[in-house]
Amino acid sequence: MYYIFAFLFLVFLILVISCSEVTVLLCYFRLSAENCDWWWRAFLTSSFxxxxxxxxxxxxxxxxxxxxxxxxxxxxxxxxxxxxxxxxLFTGTIGFFSCFYFINTIYNVLKVD
Incomplete structure (x- = not known):
């Protein structure tokens, strides 16, 4: 009887994961091109x-x-x-925080001699 909520939650998780992955991928391409202006691009990429x-x-x-x-x-x-x-606002926030976490992770792993 309540299986529709499970499907709704599954679709919600797919939305969050796909917004996060697409934003992180495009943010990585942007950083690879040595463009460090990722803040608003991360927000606008997933909020589109x-x-x-x-x-x-x-x-x-x-x-x-x-x-x-x-x-x-x-x-x-x-x-x-x-x-x-x-x-x-919801999808933009997901994209921004996932990109923020990704950038913090790659810069914390990076070792500068």
């Missing part, structure tokens, strides 16, 4: 997935919903924008 959520919300509105009234339209897009903003 919120654009897909925004596109889906707009697509869902025009294809599936039959909403009448300007107030209902503003309410739908207002709540959609809040959801996209929260998702933007």
């Amino acid at each position: 997935t919120s654009i897909y959520v925004l596109i889906f919300a707009i697509h869902y509105f025009f294809t599936k919903l039959n909403v009448t009234g300007i107030g209902n339209i503003f309410m739908y897009f207002g709540y959609s924008f809040i959801l996209v903003l929260v998702f933007f």
Whole structure:
């Protein structure tokens, strides 16, 4: 009966892992090119997935919903924008902290003579 929450948690873990791995990989490529401006790139790399959520919300509105009234339209897009903003901050934070942990780890392992 409650197996849907297990699948939801599994999808959440896959989201966290994929955001972390992609951000660390792109941050590593950036550091390999001797570009040390990784702070905002790490945040924006993984938070770009919120654009897909925004596109889906707009697509869902025009294809599936039959909403009448300007107030209902503003309410739908207002709540959609809040959801996209929260998702933007959530995935951006995951990407930033994973990249921060990765960079601290590689610089702590590095030995300078």
